[in-house]
Amino acid sequence: xxxxxxxxxxxxxxxxxxxxxxxxxxxxxxxxxxxxxxxxxxxxxxxxxxxxxxxxxxxxxxxxxxxxxxxxxxxxxxxxxxxxxxxxxxxxxxxxxxxxxxxxxxxxxxxxxxxxxxxxxxxxxxxxxxxxxxxxxxxxxxxxxxxxxxxxxxxxxxxxxxxxxxxxxxxxxxxxxxxxxxxxxxxxxxxxxxxxxxxxxxxxxxxxxxxxxxxxxxxxxxxxxxxxxxxxxxxxxxxxxxxxxxxxxxxxxxxxxxxxxxxxxxxxxxxxxxxxxxxxxxxxxxxxxxxxxxxxxxxxxxxxxxxxxxxxxxxxxxxxxxxxxxxxx
Numbered sequence: 001x002x003x004x005x006x007x008x009x010x011x012x013x014x015x016x017x018x019x020x021x022x023x024x025x026x027x028x029x030x031x032x033x034x035x036x037x038x039x040x041x042x043x044x045x046x047x048x049x050x051x052x053x054x055x056x057x058x059x060x061x062x063x064x065x066x067x068x069x070x071x072x073x074x075x076x077x078x079x080x081x082x083x084x085x086x087x088x089x090x091x092x093x094x095x096x097x098x099x100x101x102x103x104x105x106x107x108x109x110x111x112x113x114x115x116x117x118x119x120x121x122x123x124x125x126x127x128x129x130x131x132x133x134x135x136x137x138x139x140x141x142x143x144x145x146x147x148x149x150x151x152x153x154x155x156x157x158x159x160x161x162x163x164x165x166x167x168x169x170x171x172x173x174x175x176x177x178x179x180x181x182x183x184x185x186x187x188x189x190x191x192x193x194x195x196x197x198x199x200x201x202x203x204x205x206x207x208x209x210x211x212x213x214x215x216x217x218x219x220x221x222x223x224x225x226x227x228x229x230x231x232x233x234x235x236x237x238x239x240x241x242x243x244x245x246x247x248x249x250x251x252x253x254x255x256x257x258x259x260x261x262x263x264x265x266x267x268x269x270x271x272x273x274x275x276x277x278x279x280x281x282x283x284x285x286x287x288x289x290x291x292x293x294x295x296x297x298x299x300x301x302x303x304x305x306x307x308x309x310x311x312x313x314x315x316x317x318x319x320x321x322x323x324x325x326x327x328x329x
Contacts, residue, residue: 004029004219006207006239007230009037013193014063015228016200021066026228028197029219031206035194041185046297048185049259049304054286055179056186067192072183076291081270084142086277107135117158117165124152130169142274145283149253149309181292210239254316258282258305258327264289267301281315281326282307 001024005016008030016026028035038052055076064070082093113130123144128136140152148160157164182188194201211218216225229236233250237243271291274284282305289296296302305327308316315323 001025001225002027002216002223003226003228004207004217004222004224005228005230006210006219007037007228007235008032008035008194008201008203009230010039010190012037012228012230013190013197013201014060015230016197017063017066017193019228020197020200026197026200027224028201029205029207030201030203033204035201035203036187036190039186039190041187046300047259047261047302048295049257049302050185050187050288051257053186054288054292054304055181057177057179063189063193067189067196069182069189069192072188073180074183074292075178075180076271079270080291081268083270083273084276085273085280086138088277088279090273107131111168114168116167120156120158122153123155123157123160126157126164127152138276141276141278145309145311146274149255149283149306149311151253151310154251154310183293207239253308253310254313255283255306255308256316256318256323258307258320258323260303260305260324260327261296262301262303264296264299264301267303278311281312281329283309283311 003016003019003024003026005012005019005026005028008028012028012030013035016028019026034040040051042049042051061070064073084091084093117126124137124140127139127143130136131139137152143161144150144152144155148155150160194203207219209218209220210227213223216223217227218224219227229239231239232252233247237247240247267287267290269290270287272284272286275282284306286304286306287301288304289300289302307318307323307327308314315326318326
């Protein structure tokens, strides 16, 4: 079975790899000069930074085995301290001080309000119903910003966080899913997969025409039995005009990452900080060199600020100098 995979990011590459393992004949079409999409790691002068995600929270054992990277997995080192910027203060999460600000008595009543979610609703609405107004709005802001850079009033509770509605949030047992990265950055995963797929990956080859055929599809005039679309909704809408109206309803939030280096002594060690009160010029900041090896030269620390998102989309398009000044401030 010949399959055209349109889009050579992580979704497209992993789809092509599984198709190949299953006996199909996949060809990956990638418009950019390289495969990997948003997942890219950059080495420069002793620094190792990520252009996209820093961690993965899912087990991808078969993909890592296939890419030959199982031995390169690294877990974040302690301490994994998380802070919130709230009402002009940096608060450790969780802490008594933080719980006092969000209405601890109402939060403790959450098990009484933990009925199963019968119909989908916005994330913030769901959390306010469970935790009360102050704690629910805060939880919605943190979850949506920290994971999707999205708007908690628009994110689907069921789609974005499907496990939230399964019983009480406070009484739930089980650990948070482990997060992990790779020694040479997450960009080494799509690079290794693309190398394994070899000539099946056609970078610099944008698809301009996708049409149904008597037996399958044609991709720019070439026949395929099946097609996998692994592209953003806007690109899919151009290829599938009949679905353009539906696809245009899917919104994405622009995000820019700004990497800053500081003397190590000037920064605490931990996971990072999230803006809980919408008073900073960035959604949050990670401390990659505090958690992962080889991210900064000896004696220095790397800070990655996450800018833009649904809250401040205009910041994602600022020139580098203006964005740096805003974040430093």
